[in-house]
Amino acid sequence: xxxxxxxxxxxxxxxxxxxxxxxxxxxxxxxxxxxxxxxxxxxxxxxxxxxxxxxxxxxxxxxxxxxxxxxxxxxxxxxxxxxxxxxxxxxxxxxxxxxxxxxxxxxxxxxxxxxxxxxxxxxxxxxxxxxxxxxxxxxxxxxxxxxxxxxxxxxxxxxxxxxxxxxxxxxxxxxxxxxxxxxxxxxxxxxxxxxxxxxx
Numbered sequence: 466x467x468x469x470x471x472x473x474x475x476x477x478x479x480x481x482x483x484x485x486x487x488x489x490x491x492x493x494x495x496x497x498x499x500x501x502x503x504x505x506x507x508x509x510x511x512x513x514x515x516x517x518x519x520x521x522x523x524x525x526x527x528x529x530x531x532x533x534x535x536x537x538x539x540x541x542x543x544x545x546x547x548x549x550x551x552x553x554x555x556x557x558x559x560x561x562x563x564x565x566x567x568x569x570x571x572x573x574x575x576x577x578x579x580x581x582x583x584x585x586x587x588x589x590x591x592x593x594x595x596x597x598x599x600x601x602x603x604x605x606x607x608x609x610x611x612x613x614x615x616x617x618x619x620x621x622x623x624x625x626x627x628x629x630x631x632x633x634x635x636x637x638x639x640x641x642x643x644x645x646x647x648x649x650x651x652x653x654x655x656x657x658x659x660x661x662x663x664x665x
Contacts, residue, residue, distance in 0.1 A: 505536035518609035590615025
């Protein structure tokens with residue numbers, strides 16, 4: 466792991482990142498937080514530590530044709546900007562929306578998107594796992610990036626699958642909370658309109 470990634474880990478709170486329990490300990494805070502992005506960064510830092518990766522990122526699927534980065538750990542801002550909006554059909558992300566994938570060496574994957582990420586960030590290995598809703602619909606991708614060619618272990622597969630499930634619960638919880646807030650706003654507007662008509 467690079468010094469950049471280690472610094473990212475050092476600036477998080479005192480959550481124990483040495484086991485998969487890190488995701489469980491963050492989950493109540495993520496569900497209660499008004500803004501989940503800083504805590505998602507902590508979760509990704511924990512995933513990077515457990516996989517011995519240099520960087521980790523979360524890409525959210527818009528349900529149609531675009532993936533966009535929503536959180537990362539160890540990824541420089543200029544590199545994150547390369548992932549602001551990607552076609553969901555791009556390689557290797559299209560496959561990663563459906564099933565876990567591993568790229569041993571991105572330098573020999575000519576179709577890897579975006580290629581500037583390979584050159585600028587020194588990405589060699591990539592491990593990506595789909596984030597699926599409880600109904601099985603794709604919500605996005607959680608990925609770890611390595612500066613060295615990757616030989617994926619069964620432990621890394623288990624860790625990434627665990628964190629993908631946690632992120633799925635978080636995103637689903639956030640979506641339900643947003644839907645509930647919109648429903649409350651609509652009801653308040655309806656009540657206010659009814660009161661206005663009575664006063665008129």
